[in-house]
Amino acid sequence: MSAHEAHHGHQHEAGEAEDPSVRWTAEFWDERYGSSPALWSGHVNAVVMTETESLPPGTALDVGCGEGGDALWLAGRGWQVEGVDVSQVALDRAARHAAAAGAEAEGRLTWTKRDLMSWRPPERAYDLVTVSFMHLPGGDRRAVYAGLADAVVVGGTFLVGAHSPLDIGVVPRPDDPDLYFTAEELAAGLDDRWEILTSEERPRPGRHPEGGAVTLHDTVLRARRLR
Numbered sequence: 001m002s003a004h005e006a007h008h009g010h011q012h013e014a015g016e017a018e019d020p021s022v023r024w025t026a027e028f029w030d031e032r033y034g035s036s037p038a039l040w041s042g043h044v045n046a047v048v049m050t051e052t053e054s055l056p057p058g059t060a061l062d063v064g065c066g067e068g069g070d071a072l073w074l075a076g077r078g079w080q081v082e083g084v085d086v087s088q089v090a091l092d093r094a095a096r097h098a099a100a101a102g103a104e105a106e107g108r109l110t111w112t113k114r115d116l117m118s119w120r121p122p123e124r125a126y127d128l129v130t131v132s133f134m135h136l137p138g139g140d141r142r143a144v145y146a147g148l149a150d151a152v153v154v155g156g157t158f159l160v161g162a163h164s165p166l167d168i169g170v171v172p173r174p175d176d177p178d179l180y181f182t183a184e185e186l187a188a189g190l191d192d193r194w195e196i197l198t199s200e201e202r203p204r205p206g207r208h209p210e211g212g213a214v215t216l217h218d219t220v221l222r223a224r225r226l227r
């Protein structure tokens, strides 16, 4: 298990008393990122690595890029990547990691503050739109993800990796089922202009924060725009 995956298991404590709608604001995420020198490992997510390995590099949009682990990895493989996130603290950190990685990778990366609750990317603009561990409430999610899928060019790829609903109760996470979704549910939001290449709840070894091995599952959807 990578450190990245371990960190995702600690994302929120179960039973947090808060207004759930704050979880998608700049204030919430700036404070979270500001509370620690690194929230995530800086490594690429396994889903992104596995699902993009066979793709020729092109332009990519990394949505909710956080500290930039996925975007940096993609840039290192030749992708021109735009990382977007609601948190400027995260984006500044990602930019520092890119600078440390060297001029070549840095030159392929841009970082822009965007709030997905209001912003939509341009249509048919990216060869790859990738979203890792972005858990929006159901109604917002369907609208946001439809807009993100619209940003993929014909022949391009829409990739989503997330915590599966199978993990609810397995590790401490916000227990609102509305925040979780299967790949099948996501795929149902794509019409016949899409070819579904991967749609699964993919098991991976994890650790319970209180110790002990558990099997976690990632929701993985990869689809290719046919027209």
Ligand SMILES: C[S@@+](CC[C@H](N)C(=O)[O-])C[C@H]1O[C@@H](n2cnc3c(N)ncnc32)[C@H](O)[C@@H]1O
Binding pocket: 011, 023, 024, 025, 029, 040, 045, 063, 064, 065, 066, 067, 068, 069, 084, 085, 086, 087, 090, 114, 115, 116, 117, 131, 132, 133, 134, 135
């Ligand atoms: C669990 S983190 C995942 C970060 C990164 N994708 C990764 O896998 O390491 C979720 C990310 O979504 C971002 N986010 C939350 N609400 C958002 C919103 N309304 N608009 C854009 N980004 C948002 C957060 O700032 C955070 O970086």
